Amino acid sequence: MAEEINAGCTRPTGGPVADEVVEDTSVDIVKKEAVSMIQVGKKAPDFSAAGYKQGGFVNVTLSDYLGKWVVLCFYPGDFTFV
Amino acid sequence: MSIDSMFVHKMWDDHELSKMVDGGVPFPMLSDAGGTIGTMYGVYDAEAGVENRGRFLIDPDGVVQGFEVLTPPVGRNVGETLRQIQAYQLVRESEGSQATPSGWRPGKQTLSPGPDLVGNVWKEWKTSMAFD
Known part of the structure; x- marks a missing residue:
């Protein structure tokens, strides 16, 4: 029996069918993250990111803005209140 | 972002x-x-x-001049960001000959760092000037 799925942006995927997901607990995965903070007076780390701007989708690379002043703002998420 | x-x-x-x-x-x-x-x-x-609410000010050479990071529930002060940009632009245009003291806004007095200013800031700048 085929099951109906709603069309979305995520790519539908398949995989093994099992009653239970067996997790491999034999290896402790230790997440080591060196939380680094930006230093003033040092180069801003370059990046490339996809985005939206006034009706179109764009790709932005920070280093393309050399020669201009840039304000880079991060925020928790779309539709957040503040 | x-x-x-x-x-x-x-x-x-x-x-x-x-x-x-x-x-x-x-x-x-x-x-x-x-x-x-x-x-x-x-x-x-x-x-x-x-x-988090990070805001980074990056100059035309790609150098971070300032940043501010706030946790989600408190919003930024955009006016302060603009003031900082104006101050950094003035300093850059003056090629470092001018500095903007605490509370500086466009039109307010700047300082000229140098031997003559050492110990003499009190003559140029009053604490009341730190406030709007």
Whole structure:
């Protein structure tokens, strides 16, 4: 029996069918993250990111803005209140 | 920039932000899926899965001149960001011959760092000038 799925942006995927997901607990995965903070007076780390701007989708690379002043703002998420 | 996709950015701009700003947000709303860029900048909260309110001021040479990071419930002061940009632009144009003391705003007095100013700031600058 085929099951109906709603069309979305995520790519539908398949995989093994099992009653239970067996997790491999034999290896402790230790997440080591060196939380680094930006230093003033040092180069801003370059990046490339996809985005939206006034009706179109764009790709932005920070280093393309050399020669201009840039304000880079991060925020928790779309539709957040503040 | 947030962890949302560019598609969600579009929906937010279409349905809410364009009602606050004519024509919608006039600059790129960038997507940082997985917080990789936010991690680089030290603003990604991996436990919450979101970015904090980081704001970085980057000069024409690509150098970070200043930043501010706030947790989600408190919003920024855009006026202060603009003031800092104006101050850094003045300093840059003066090629370092001028500095902007505490509370400086465009039109207010700047300082000329040098041997003559050592020990003499009190003659040039009063504490009341630190406030608006």
